[in-house]
Amino acid sequence: MASPSDTTASTPSTGRWMALFAALLGWMFDGAEMGLFSLVGRPAVQDLLKQSHGDNVSEATIGFYFGMIIALFLVGAATGGVLFGWLGDRIGRVRAMSLSVVTYAVFTGLCGFATAPLQIAILRFIAALGMGGEWALGVALVMEVWPNRSRALMAGLIGAAANVGYFVVAIVGYWLITVLGQFEAALKALGIGDDTAAWLVSNNGWRLLMILGTTPALLTFFFRLFVPESEKWKAEQEKGTVSNWATRDLLGVLIGALGPALIVTVWSLDAGTLGPFVVPVRVGGSLLGLVIATYGYTWPVVQFLKRQQEADLEAGRPVEPTGPVIRRMLLGAGLAGVALLGTWGSTQWAPAWASQLVESIPAETRPKAKEITLMASALGAVLGTILAALVGDWLGRRITYFLLCVLSFGSVLLFFQGNTVYGPQFIGTMFLAGLCTASFYGWLPLYLPELFRTSVRATGQGFGFNFGRILAAVGALQVGALMGLFKSEAGVQLGPFNLGSGYPAACSVMSAIYFVGAILIWFAPETKGRPLPD
Numbered sequence: 348m349a350s351p352s353d354t355t356a357s358t359p360s361t362g363r364w365m366a367l368f369a370a371l372l373g374w375m376f377d378g379a380e381m382g383l384f385s386l387v388g389r390p391a392v393q394d395l396l397k398q399s400h401g402d403n404v405s406e407a408t409i410g411f412y413f414g415m416i417i418a419l420f421l422v423g424a425a426t427g428g429v430l431f432g433w434l435g436d437r438i439g440r441v442r443a444m445s446l447s448v449v450t451y452a453v454f455t456g457l458c459g460f461a462t463a464p465l466q467i468a469i470l471r472f473i474a475a476l477g478m479g480g481e482w483a484l485g486v487a488l489v490m491e492v493w494p495n496r497s498r499a500l501m502a503g504l505i506g507a508a509a510n511v512g513y514f515v516v517a518i519v520g521y522w523l524i525t526v527l528g529q530f531e532a533a534l535k536a537l538g539i540g541d542d543t544a545a546w547l548v549s550n551n552g553w554r555l556l557m558i559l560g561t562t563p564a565l566l567t568f569f570f571r572l573f574v575p576e577s578e579k580w581k582a583e584q585e586k587g588t589v590s591n592w593a594t595r596d597l598l599g600v601l602i603g604a605l606g607p608a609l610i611v612t613v614w615s616l617d618a619g620t621l622g623p624f625v626v627p628v629r630v631g632g633s634l635l636g637l638v639i640a641t642y643g644y645t646w647p648v649v650q651f652l653k654r655q656q657e658a659d660l661e662a663g664r665p666v667e668p669t670g671p672v673i674r675r676m677l678l679g680a681g682l683a684g685v686a687l688l689g690t691w692g693s694t695q696w697a698p699a700w701a702s703q704l705v706e707s708i709p710a711e712t713r714p715k716a717k718e719i720t721l722m723a724s725a726l727g728a729v730l731g732t733i734l735a736a737l738v739g740d741w742l743g744r745r746i747t748y749f750l751l752c753v754l755s756f757g758s759v760l761l762f763f764q765g766n767t768v769y770g771p772q773f774i775g776t777m778f779l780a781g782l783c784t785a786s787f788y789g790w791l792p793l794y795l796p797e798l799f800r801t802s803v804r805a806t807g808q809g810f811g812f813n814f815g816r817i818l819a820a821v822g823a824l825q826v827g828a829l830m831g832l833f834k835s836e837a838g839v840q841l842g843p844f845n846l847g848s849g850y851p852a853a854c855s856v857m858s859a860i861y862f863v864g865a866i867l868i869w870f871a872p873e874t875k876g877r878p879l880p881d
Contacts, residue, residue: 362575366492367501369566369574370485371508373448376563377478378512380455382721383560384420384471387553388413389699389717394550395464412464413699415615417691419468421816422607423475424482428813429600429644431480435805436651437592439584440488440577443805445567447484450477455560459547479816483809490796491577491804495878499740499793506732506789510781513725519556521718530555579801579881588802591654596647603643607817610636614821633821640817645673648806655802672807675798678871679811682748683795684818685864686787692822692857693759694724694784697777700850704769716769723774727781732789734782743875744794745868751786752865758783759858763851797874800881822857829853 392412396404427447435443454474461467489501530552534544547555583589613632621628652669659666698717705716739747762780766773791812799807829852 359575363492365573366488366575367504369444369570370489371504372566372569373444373481373485373563374505374508375512375515376448376452376566377481378509378725379516380451380474380478380512380560380563381509382513382516382725383455383556384416387551387556388416389702390550391461391467391553391557392416392464394553395461395467398462415611416464416468416471417695418611418614418820419472420475421687421691421820422604422611423472424479425607425640425644425813425816425820426600426604427476427479428483428809428816429603429647429806430476430597432483432806432809433592433597433600433647434480435484435487435809436580436803437589439580440484440491440805441570441574444481444484444488445570447477447480448563448566448570450474451481452477452561452564452566456558458560459554459557479813480809482812483805486792486796486808487580487805488574488577490792490879491579491801492575498796498879499736502739502791502793503733503736503789505792506736506785507729509788510725510728510732510785513728514722516556517718517721517725519559521715521722583802587658588655591651591658592647593650593654596650599643599646599650601643603640603646606636606638606640606643607820608636609639610817610821637817640814641677644810644814645676648672648676648803648810651803651806672799672803676807676810676814678867679795679798679808680814680818681867682864682871683787683791683812683815685752685815685860685867686784686791687815687819688822688860689755689759689787689858689864690784691819692825692860693763693854694777694780696850696854697721697724697762697780700854701769701773703850704773714769719774720777723777724781724785727778727783728785728788731782731784731786734789735786736789736793739790739793740875743873744790744797745871745873748787748790748794748868748871749865751783751790752861752868754783755780755786756858756861759861760855763855763858766851794874796879797877798872798880822860825853825857829856 389409392409393404396408396412400408427450431443431447434446437443451474454470454477458467458470458474461470486505489505490498493501531544531548534547535541539547547558580589610633613629613636616628649669652667652672656666656669698720701716701720705713708714735747735751738750742750758776758780762773762776765776795808795811796804798811
């Protein structure tokens with residue numbers, strides 16, 4: 348039997364390609380689902396709010412609910428990263444990945460039947476559980492079945508696949524809007540009632556697009572029939588290591604989820620009702636929520652390592668301390684959190700801003716601004732993720748991350764401060780911002796697996812990447828709050844600079860998070876040239 352260090356050699360070439368193909372499809376649908384809400388989220392929230400608020404719904408109100416839905420989605424992904432990561436380390440990468448895909452596909456589709464913004468928020472939370480798990484499991488599987496020399500290219504393809512999904516959903520959205528009338532006729536021809544058909548295609552067909560989100564469920568059959576299990580994980584199973592993962596430890600994940608729930612709650616409370624206590628309540632609640640989440644989400648790993656230490660002592664093997672593993676999990680969360688917060692606090696709002704900029708143009712001549720903006724961002728991101736992974740393998744992990752922070756900050760400012768109208772310059776700078784800010788998603792799949800050994804890889808990197816979503820959730824809530832704060836037409840004055848109002852001001856302020864990443868990376872270990880830990 349091959350040793351754990353060369354188990355990739357025992358995975359047949361066909362099996363490696365099948366694993367890569369399946370994972371890339373999964374990530375592509377992940378990206379499509381996330382891009383889908385960037386595309387339809389604003390009209391969906393606006394449509395649902397009209398039922399309770401009438402036609403006069405303010406942009407701040409839409410922004411608040413949009414931010415809340417994004418925040419719960421990010422919290423769900425963080426929880427799912429640990430939950431399905433645990434499952435992948437316990438029962439295998441492929442079986443757990445099948446379950447994660449079914450989860451996010453089914454509950455994304457159910458969003459199309461929502462009748463209130465809160466219903467979408469809950470369904471998106473559950474869908475995100477599967478999405479967070481799919482990222483952790485797919486990365487672990489691909490990195491374990493492909494040889495070390497291929498890791499940079501694999502990481503770049505991982506990041507690119509998700510952004511291909513963004514591009515595909517933009518194309519579908521662009522096409523669907525132009526044929527909605529024909530689509531409605533086709534639905535009626537299939538026997539669907541006139542009212543139901545009109546309901547499905549109303550408001551740019553957002554319900555129809557969400558229902559189409561069930562498509563990835565078909566992937567599960569492919570996973571089960573053709574994708575081989577990781578030989579590295581099977582080696583751990585033969586050693587009996589996986590039995591040290593205990594179901595009862597998932598109680599910690601449940602408790603951990605209460606932390607983000609607290610964060611969302613304190614930021615959802617109306618500032619007027621809190622009066623002078625608004626700052627201490629929100630800041631204190633956020634800090635307490637992060638402590639609860641950190642404790643709960645790391646609990647399964649801590650308990651696993653304790654059981655493994657006991658087994659190693661009995662067998663006379665070297666004992667690995669718990670501290671370094673937990674520190675690397677938290678470090679990964681910080682690095683991913685900067686990238687995710689930078690994206691969800693800035694460029695994810697670009698389609699909504701583009702839509703707002705063209706609202707005054709007559710409907711018959713109005714450009715499909717949000718769809719084209721999403722396409723430009725996605726195309727830039729595809730290129731950026733591949734380049735980031737290759738450069739990271741060439742220059743080193745730390746210096747590359749630092750450069751990505753600098754370039755991302757500059758590109759976000761250029762986009763939000765360099766545009767006042769929708770046009771060719773808007774699209775060009777969106778391409779550049781997408782290239783820079785999404786490049787982290789090619790770097791993270793390269794770096795995070797290198798921090799953990801096989802027995803805790805799915806859970807460790809799942810925590811690292813997806814816990815960063817909790818930090819991003821806090822930021823997403825800030826954009827909605829800043830939108831209300833920065834609504835003055837005079838704009839926000841920062842020293843000699845006027846940041847504008849609304850989206851430009853809020854998103855420019857949020858981009859300062861990249862300074863944190865530029866400092867944090869120097870506390871991380873350099874892993875260039877090292878094999879994937881066993």
